[in-house]
Structure formats: C-alpha cells, structure tokens
Amino acid sequence: MKIEAKTAIISGGASGLGEASARRLAQLGAKVVLLDLNEDRGNALAEEIGAAFIKTDICNTEDVKQAIDFTKGKFGKIDIVVNCAGISSGMKTASKKGPHDLDYFKKVININLVGIFDVMRQSSYQMLQNDLNDEGGRGIIINTASVAAFDGQIGQVAYSASKAALAGMTLPVARDLSGDGIRICTIAPGLFNTPMMQALPEQVRTDLAKTVPFPQKLGDPDEFAMLVQQIIENPMLNGETIRLDGAIRMTPR
Numbered sequence: 001m002k003i004e005a006k007t008a009i010i011s012g013g014a015s016g017l018g019e020a021s022a023r024r025l026a027q028l029g030a031k032v033v034l035l036d037l038n039e040d041r042g043n044a045l046a047e048e049i050g051a052a053f054i055k056t057d058i059c060n061t062e063d064v065k066q067a068i069d070f071t072k073g074k075f076g077k078i079d080i081v082v083n084c085a086g087i088s089s090g091m092k093t094a095s096k097k098g099p100h101d102l103d104y105f106k107k108v109i110n111i112n113l114v115g116i117f118d119v120m121r122q123s124s125y126q127m128l129q130n131d132l133n134d135e136g137g138r139g140i141i142i143n144t145a146s147v148a149a150f151d152g153q154i155g156q157v158a159y160s161a162s163k164a165a166l167a168g169m170t171l172p173v174a175r176d177l178s179g180d181g182i183r184i185c186t187i188a189p190g191l192f193n194t195p196m197m198q199a200l201p202e203q204v205r206t207d208l209a210k211t212v213p214f215p216q217k218l219g220d221p222d223e224f225a226m227l228v229q230q231i232i233e234n235p236m237l238n239g240e241t242i243r244l245d246g247a248i249r250m251t252p253r
C-alpha cells in the first residue's frame with residue numbers, strides 16, 4: 001500500500017517506537033493521528049510533525065471509540081493502524097515475598113493485550129467501509145510484540161504472556177480479515193533505545209547491547225519504523241510475526 005495521503009493511527013505514538021513510526025509515516029505524507037496517555041509529549045510531537053493527537057487510554061473502550069470517531073471525522077477513514085502502546089513488567093511467578101500479584105498480572109494483560117485488541121477490533125471494523133486501495137485491499141494493522149513472546153526472561157511472565165498472545169493472534173486475525181482485504185503483521189523487537197529502555201541504568205544498557213550478536217548495539221527506533229514502512233508497502237507481508245533483533249536470543253536473566 002502506498003503511504004502518501006493515507007490515514008494512520010498510532011497507539012503509543014507519543015514516545016519511542018510509536019514516535020519513530022509517526023515521524024517516518026508523516027514524512028512519507030501520511031495523515032497521522034497519535035493515540036497516547038501522555039498529553040504533553042503527544043501534543044508537542046503532533047505539532048512538530050504536523051500530526052493530530054488525541055489523549056487515549058487504550059484500556060478504556062470509550063476512549064478508543066472516541067479516537068477512531070475523531071480520526072474518521074477529521075480524515076474520513078483509517079487505512080493504517082500501528083499499535084505500539086504497552087508497558088513492561090517485572091515480577092516472578094512466585095518468590096519468598098509471595099505469589100505474583102494477580103492485579104498486576106491483569107493490568108499488564110489489560111494494556112498490552114486487551115487494549116491492543118480493542119484498537120484492532122474497532123479500527124478494522126471501520127476499515128471494512130473503505131473503498132479498495134492501490135493494492136486492492138482496505139487496510140493494514142501492525143502490532144508490536146517483543147522477543148519476550150518467545151524467550152521471556154526471569155520476571156517477565158506477565159509481559160511475555162501478553163506479547164506471546166499478540167504473536168498468537170496474528171494469523172487468526174489475518175484469516176478473519178483476509179476476505180475484506182485487511183492485512184496484519186506483528187513486529188517482535190529485540191532491544192531498542194527508547195524511553196522504556198532508557199529507564200535502565202546506563203551500564204545495564206551497555207551490557208545489554210553487548211549481548212546482541214550483530215550489530216552489537218541497541219536498535220535505533222527509526223530501524224523499527226523502517227520495518228513498519230516495509231510492511232505497509234509490501235502487499236505480500238501478512239499474518240506473520242517478524243523478529244527485529246540483530247539475532248539476539250534472550251538468556252534467562
């Protein structure tokens with residue numbers, strides 16, 4: 001699908017991988033709408049790149065509906081969805097302190113899986129009304145999982161469960177929507193240098209970078225956005241989860 005003049009909504013678009021995707025898509029001529037909790041960053045980025053921002057908690061289904069209605073009202077349709085909203089987690093299944101906090105587990109699943117699914121189901125419903133585009137389809141959805149979907153580390157049980165679910169959904173969603181010409185792919189990033197990663201101490205980040213076989217560095221968020229661009233433009237990419245990780249396989253800790 002050509003990107004120019006298409007409408008893209010980006011959840012988690014105010015920071016990190018979502019921000020990089022927003023910058024690249026806006027630069028390529030897309031009309032971009034950022035959905036995020038972070039109003040300050042969302043508004044500032046929207047102004048800088050000529051996008052729109054709507055404060056959205058993807059866990060609140062009314063918020064998601066409002067964001068989609070806002071996008072349709074402003075641009076008439078939705079062609080592209082890039083889901084980057086998410087949180088990381090750190091708690092063991094059980095430790096001497098007690099069992100994993102169940103509410104915390106549910107919170108991570110609620111944001112990283114249920115919230116993302118809500119954006120997918122509501123936006124794909126809107127895409128069904130689109131006229132056929134230049135590739136003979138009606139839209140594209142890109143989700144962001146993680147290599148933790150496959151090799152989750154100690155303390156990542158909730159995060160890994162949420163991301164593995166996104167990987168698991170990819171083929172059935174592709175099958176559900178194929179008759180209507182909507183594609184979906186999931187990107188499973190390794191280690192990327194974003195505010196989420198910058199929360200870790202510098203030494204930890206340097207050590208992490210050395211664990212990447214090649215190139216031995218943290219990924220640049222624009223390298224994620226490059227794959228977003230390719231998935232949108234290449235009509236044969238559908239129903240697949242793509243690792244983007246410099247060949248890293250995470251160790252237990």
Ligand SMILES: NC(=O)c1ccc[n+]([C@@H]2O[C@H](COP(=O)([O-])OP(=O)(O)OC[C@H]3O[C@@H](n4cnc5c(N)ncnc54)[C@H](O)[C@@H]3O)[C@@H](O)[C@H]2O)c1
Nearest residue numbers: 012015016017036037057058085086146191192194195196
């Ligand atoms: N950075 C990495 O190395 C890495 C690796 C693998 C996967 N990921 C995944 O990529 C995605 C983006 O990560 P990032 O590194 O850019 O993180 P980030 O923290 O920089 O950005 C995440 C954004 O999501 C938003 N967000 C969180 N909860 C939300 C909610 N309920 N509603 C709306 N917005 C919400 C935040 O406000 C933030 O702007 C996440 O899903 C993350 O799990 C990141």
